[in-house]
Amino acid sequence: METLKESMPKLPKDQKIIVYCRGRLCANSNIATQILNRNGFDAVSLNSSYYNWNKITE
Numbered sequence: 001m002e003t004l005k006e007s008m009p010k011l012p013k014d015q016k017i018i019v020y021c022r023g024r025l026c027a028n029s030n031i032a033t034q035i036l037n038r039n040g041f042d043a044v045s046l047n048s049s050y051y052n053w054n055k056i057t058e
Contacts, residue, residue, distance in 0.1 A: 020046040
Protein backbone atom coordinates (compact mmCIF):
# COMPACT_ATOMS: atom_id res chain seq x y z
CA MET A 1 0.00 0.00 0.00
CA GLU A 2 2.99 2.32 0.41
CA THR A 3 3.59 2.20 -3.34
CA LEU A 4 -0.03 3.19 -3.92
CA LYS A 5 0.24 6.18 -1.59
CA GLU A 6 3.45 7.28 -3.32
CA SER A 7 1.85 6.89 -6.77
CA MET A 8 -1.42 8.69 -6.07
CA PRO A 9 -0.18 12.16 -7.12
CA LYS A 10 0.53 10.74 -10.60
CA LEU A 11 -2.91 9.11 -11.05
CA PRO A 12 -5.70 10.85 -12.99
CA LYS A 13 -8.70 11.97 -10.95
CA ASP A 14 -10.84 12.45 -14.07
CA GLN A 15 -10.78 8.77 -15.13
CA LYS A 16 -12.16 5.59 -13.58
CA ILE A 17 -9.42 3.43 -12.06
CA ILE A 18 -9.91 -0.34 -12.08
CA VAL A 19 -7.97 -2.07 -9.32
CA TYR A 20 -7.21 -5.79 -9.50
CA CYS A 21 -5.30 -8.37 -7.50
CA ARG A 22 -4.41 -12.04 -7.81
CA GLY A 23 -8.03 -13.17 -7.67
CA ARG A 24 -11.27 -12.78 -5.78
CA LEU A 25 -9.77 -14.05 -2.50
CA CYS A 26 -7.13 -11.31 -2.49
CA ALA A 27 -8.27 -8.38 -0.33
CA ASN A 28 -5.57 -5.95 -1.46
CA SER A 29 -7.60 -4.59 -4.37
CA ASN A 30 -10.53 -3.80 -2.07
CA ILE A 31 -8.25 -1.99 0.38
CA ALA A 32 -6.56 -0.05 -2.42
CA THR A 33 -9.96 0.90 -3.88
CA GLN A 34 -11.10 2.26 -0.51
CA ILE A 35 -7.91 4.32 -0.16
CA LEU A 36 -8.29 5.74 -3.67
CA ASN A 37 -11.98 6.59 -3.19
CA ARG A 38 -11.25 8.31 0.14
CA ASN A 39 -8.71 10.46 -1.70
CA GLY A 40 -11.09 11.65 -4.39
CA PHE A 41 -10.53 9.05 -7.11
CA ASP A 42 -13.23 7.12 -8.97
CA ALA A 43 -11.95 3.59 -8.29
CA VAL A 44 -13.60 0.19 -8.53
CA SER A 45 -12.29 -3.23 -7.58
CA LEU A 46 -12.30 -6.05 -10.11
CA ASN A 47 -13.35 -9.23 -8.29
CA SER A 48 -11.19 -11.49 -10.43
CA SER A 49 -7.61 -11.55 -11.62
CA TYR A 50 -6.17 -9.55 -14.50
CA TYR A 51 -5.89 -12.82 -16.43
CA ASN A 52 -9.65 -13.44 -16.06
CA TRP A 53 -10.45 -9.84 -16.98
CA ASN A 54 -8.29 -10.13 -20.09
CA LYS A 55 -10.18 -13.27 -21.14
CA ILE A 56 -13.55 -11.54 -20.69
CA THR A 57 -12.56 -8.45 -22.69
CA GLU A 58 -11.02 -10.30 -25.66
